[in-house]
Amino acid sequence: MxxxxxxxxxxxxxxxxxxxxxxxxxxxxxxxxxxxxxxxxxxxxxxxxxxxxxxxxxxxxxxxxxxxxxxxxxxxxxxxxxxxxxxxxxxxxxxxxxxxxxxxxxxxxxxxxxxxxxxxxxxxxxxxxxxxxxxxxxxxxxxxKSKAPYPTQQAMPTASPPYPVYPGAATPYPAMPSQAMPQPGGFPPYPSMASETPYPPAYPPASSGYPPPQQTPYPPMQPSPMASGYPPQAGVGAGGGTITEEHIRASLLSAVEDKLRRRLREQFSQGTAELETLRRTNLELVQGKSKLEGLVGRLDKDCAELDKAIATLEEKEAELEKGLGKLSSEEPIDIDEAVTTTAPLYRQLLNAFAEESAIEDVIYYLGEALRRGRIDLDAFLKQVRALSRKQFMLRALMNRCRQKAGLAG
The missing domain is CATH 3.10.110.10 (Ubiquitin Conjugating Enzyme)
Known part of the structure; x- marks a missing residue:
């Protein structure tokens, strides 16, 4: 496929x-x-x-x-x-x-x-x-991932002294080889590899991105005369090449300080990145909160309008029930008596309209009777002629009444 x-x-x-x-x-x-x-x-x-x-x-x-x-x-x-x-x-x-x-x-x-x-x-x-x-x-x-965070350090070669050594110097301080320091770029100098390489190249160590520590953080050490088997000469200090307790103490302090500085930088960078992530999450939550508050406000407004509409419907329903109760309790109303006018002119117009409508119905049924053979043609024409003349007069009367009443023609 x-x-x-x-x-x-x-x-x-x-x-x-x-x-x-x-x-x-x-x-x-x-x-x-x-x-x-x-x-x-x-x-x-x-x-x-x-x-x-x-x-x-x-x-x-x-x-x-x-x-x-x-x-x-x-x-x-x-x-x-x-x-x-x-x-x-x-x-x-x-x-x-x-x-x-x-x-x-x-x-x-x-x-x-x-x-x-x-x-x-x-x-x-x-x-x-x-x-x-x-x-x-x-x-x-x-x-x-670093398999060995710090490479094995070789002890400084020295012969066994034929005399007691200073306190803290029973084990000679190991020399820190310069190869143990991280490279300035953070990436090891691997050759460039194309994307089709079956295995990806190594990635930068954990300390990548930080400034490299000093390459020579310790005091320079000259060859010690102790290696030759002769006791130290009185008054010979660091300038003469003798490693004293102060030298070892200063070297230890410098090494611990560099290690702590690197660790603190790593922790600070990681904490800063996590803090930035939390800030972004907080911003998204605040924006989501504002959106939810807007939605809740609109829902409250819709609920208030819905309650108002329900109250109006209940009032109208009560009015309808009341009207139905009155109608059911009263006597039947005559349609002819129910339709009344407010003036004689309107009554004349109403009567003319009703009579004209009745004549139109009569003409229709006369046509149906002629079609079915119930009456002959002479009788049909005679009745239609008389009804049409009367219908014409009623329509003229209605137009006259509309003009007098000021109604649209």
């Missing part, structure tokens, strides 16, 4: 609303970045609901310090894509750790302005991946 057919099958199975647009968007980004493949997997939302969503998982090539690194990512597409932004994660392998920053939280979720300001008419998956490559090129989202 081809990749396009597989994507369309996934979209149809997950019941995406805009399957054609989503399929075109996925195919375009997969043509450009061969390390991404499509999958259909269940996704669990924050509220605990789970549904199958299509995702693009794999690696994208990121250029950093002249080298290319394959960053593992996973892009979840909502069923309303492209009208809602995808949910993006960095998916580290077993030998990687997530480096928290303002763009990536401790769960690996990616936060970008491109996602926050997603516009279906302008944004697409190809542009999203290109923005991620640019951002990750400035701040790598993962680093390689």
């Amino acid at each position: 081809g990749e396009v057919a597989k994507i369309k099958k996934f979209l149809a199975e997950a019941r995406y609303h805009h399957q054609e647009a989503t399929s075109v968007d996925m195919v375009n980004v997969m043509k450009q970045y061969k390390g991404l493949v499509s999958n259909l997997e269940p996704y669990v939302f924050n509220d605990g609901t789970c549904r199958k969503l299509t995702n693009l998982s794999g690696t994208i090539p990121v250029r950093y310090k002249g080298n290319t690194y394959n960053i593992p990512v996973r892009l979840w597409l909502m069923d309303t894509h492209p009208y809602n932004s995808p949910i993006c994660y960095v998916a580290p392998t077993a030998d990687m750790c997530i480096k928290v920053s303002k763009f990536v939280d401790h769960n690996g979720k990616v936060y970008l302005p491109y996602l926050h300001e997603w516009d279906a008419s302008k944004a697409n998956l190809l542009g999203l991946v290109q923005v991620m490559i640019t951002v990750f090129g400035e701040q790598p989202p993962v680093y390689t």
